[in-house]
Each structure stands twice: as structure tokens, then as C-alpha cells.
Amino acid sequence: MKSIIKLEEAAMFLFSIYLFNQLNFAWWWFPALILLPDLSMIGYLISTKAGAICYNFVHHKALALLVYAAGIYFISPVIQLTGIILFAHSNMDRVFGYGLKYFDSFQNTHLGRIGNKE
Secondary structure, three states: OHHHHHHHHHHHHHHHHHHHHHOOOOOOHHHHHOOHHHHHHHHHHOOHHHHHHHHHHHOOHHHHHHHHHHHHHOOOHHHHHHHHHHHHHHHHHHHOOOOOEEOOEEEEEOOEEOOOOO
8 A cells, every 4th residue: 555655646746847847947946946845844953743743834735735826826936836846845755755743753654654664
């Protein structure tokens, strides 16, 4: 089952690349921005709970879709790009097993424990 989920996430990541290509930005913007959502981990400097809340908010796909839709509504390519990057990053993370975090530990995610060899 995990392989099917990873395939689905990979397909959504490829779709985000397609959406990015519909915008009028140079290709290098995508790789330059793709890791930016990980700045949300700064909340872990406060506590694991604060870190999980910050991380989960930024990595939630609903937020990415809302931002992208706002970009379409306001006819703003920059806002659309922001939504696409959030969506692509969340999908990429899930392909590698980095899911939404529980409050007890960064390694404890909705996809299982990070580093767990199953």
C-alpha cells in the first residue's frame, strides 16, 4: 500500500510541475523555491508541539490549494506560484516518507516513523 501512496504523491508532484510550466516564470524558480516550505521547521526551536503545528500548517495540501485558487481569483502569478510550490513540496515530502507530524516527535508522522525500515 505504501508504494501505491508514493506513486500517487509522485504523480501529484509531476502535476505541480505541469502547473508551474503554465506560468511565465523561468524554469530555475521551481528548484530554487522547492525547499522553502521547510523553513516552517523553525517552530521546533520552541517545542515539538509548536514545531508540529507550524510544519503541518505549511505542509497541508488544503492550504496549498487555497493559495493557488486565490492566485487564480486575484489573477496573481506570484500567489499561484506560491500555491504550486507548497503543493509540490508537500507531495515531494510524502514520496520520501515525511508526513504530517505528531506533537511528540519530529520522526512520528501520519505515514509512520521516519527512518523505520519496513
